[in-house]
Amino acid sequence: MELLRFATAGSVDDGKSTLIGRLLHDTKALFDDVIEAVAASTEKRGGEGLDLALVTDGLRAEREQGITIDVAYRYFSTPLRSFVIADTPGHVQYTRNMVTGASTSDVAVILVDARHGLREQSHRHACLSGLLGIDHLVLAVNKMDLVDWSRDRYDEIRTEFAALAEALGVTTVTSIPLCALDGGNVVDPSPHTPWYHGPTLLQHLETLPIPQPANAHLRLPVQIVIKPPTGTGEGRWYAGSLAAGVPVVGQEVVVLPSGTRSTIKAVEGSAPAVRVQLTDELDVGRGDVIAAADAPPQTVAHLHARVAWMSDKPLTQGSHVMVKHATRTVKAVATILHDRLDVSTLQSETKITQLGLNEIGTVEFLTSLPLPVDAYSDNRTMGSFIVIDEVTNATVGAGMVTAA
């Protein structure tokens, strides 16, 4: 069975929790005791029937305030596919959660309220999805019942979103008119949209092509070195998760950043979690990358990257941080702050002095050790890194290498 990971995003009150509750309910992913508990909670809050938004809001504060605070992950499956939903909150102060949810997703479902159309948050969500390399967006136009299932209203929003997606360079966009409250066009087709001939949301998620990583050149960041039991006379194993390609016995490789060459002697495990042996006794350790000798990544000490900043303490020129790239963590300093991107207007502002919470900009870091990187657009694993605060150990930024 195939696995599709998708992120859902929407502004406050767009009905995202209800939509997810509806998806889970109508695909029979909710068990009887959960449904009973939701019914009881609904009644306790003075409602009637099933308030499906209560299925997903898991924290006490979320139910008290009627909002979603943190990314939550949900699971359901149909006979065709299994799904992981990264449910990301819509509040502006929690935008970092959108980046988090999108970073592991293949597809993003962006929800808008048919009455309000696209809002600043919608632009932000589409832009962040695009930045994180998601090239398949689904626009879910929700609450169609509140605009009398108007085809004109739907077309208006759809057209506006298509223009936005084009500006972002997103290649595939699918729009669906739906109503999470009554379930129309979520799992089952709605009787109110005879003018709509496309799939329901679930049908679309079940059939859209899942992006497959190109069969690229070998990249194996070493996680650990395994010494076989003493007395076996066996050599050391380098274990890791393949970031690209598949190692083959006899293949010529280069170990980075040292640049030493060798050949693959043995491969075990099942991809992507593998371990390899090399023909030569080399000094290879955690953090090194074993790569195809004929097409290695660039090894650079200057990281040129798009950075999403996630800390109250802004990033300034000269900030000392730590950078974790693949399996290596190094010290780094921000040397140049090139620009800041306004994700609502897609305009860049240059001559900036700092990057604040939830802001996105282009930054250059000098690292204490050269790192083997690919551009993020070529390889998500080899082109991404996180920024860690030296003092608190908190994760304060997400970086995407723009050019290697």
Next chain:
Amino acid sequence: MTTDAPSQHDAEREGRLGIDQRLAELEAHAIFVIREVAAECERPVLLFSGGKDSVVMLHLAKKAFEPGKIPFPVMHVDTGHNFPEVIEFRDRLVAELDVRLVVASVQEAIDTGRAADPGPTGSRNRLQTVALLDAITRDKFDAAFGGARRDEDKARAKERILSFRDAFGQWDPRNQRPELWRLYNPRVRPGEHLRAFPLSDWTEVDIWRYVAVNQIELPAMYYSHRRTVVERDGMLLAVGAWTPPGTGEEPFEETVRYRTVGDMTCTGAVRSDAGNAWEVLVEIEQSRITERGATRADDRFSEAAMEDRKREGYF
């Protein structure tokens, strides 16, 4: 010239054995997380209850470090109210894998006055947190692997794969580290620790399929057997030293199996004829009640029962 078409038999076998993208991806990801934590943390420990999730964790840890040994010890938080067959199973598995076993004892926490005794038949579920945190402090563990899954509970759905705990062992769900791509940040300061949940994205069905496909041995109580039980709050509870029949409760024999393994006083059985993992799978796929709802009294207190316990430092 002729080409061999893939036979019907192969297709069926592949379907039945579940050799599919999902399970392979889940396994590889769990191994990745286990290796990351083992490489970056100084003193990790694997929490082991004898339950199916922790048995799968141990299986994955073994795979992650082959042909070497698992490079960290295993900790059992012992409520003293165990199913005896689980303890026997634990000791055998630990000996087979040649890993060190650390026992964090709830009885000891009670004896030393660290926790109040809930009485001979009371649930010691919540007291596990005290024993666990004390053991983490005593042995200076900076990471504890757990088998928790996000599909188990609404509060768990909010949890990160690497979940940060402060010096008091507390979880702050509103202030979690963002978790981007597969770039996990296991850095902690002395006194703080992490909980690592490599099975976060697995569901109960995935666990059973993995157990079936890989023929992983579980404690026998997971499969259909005869047991003397009483019916309490709609659950079947085994009759034992800590779970005597209450007034008006008539013990009877029933063919049952367990969906989870916990403290004897709060873990219920379900009626079942499933004698192996494949048969359990069929039952689970038809079941309409979650495993914790069906068989765990500890999650029935309130809507936020799990969130409250997790904030205090529970598994």
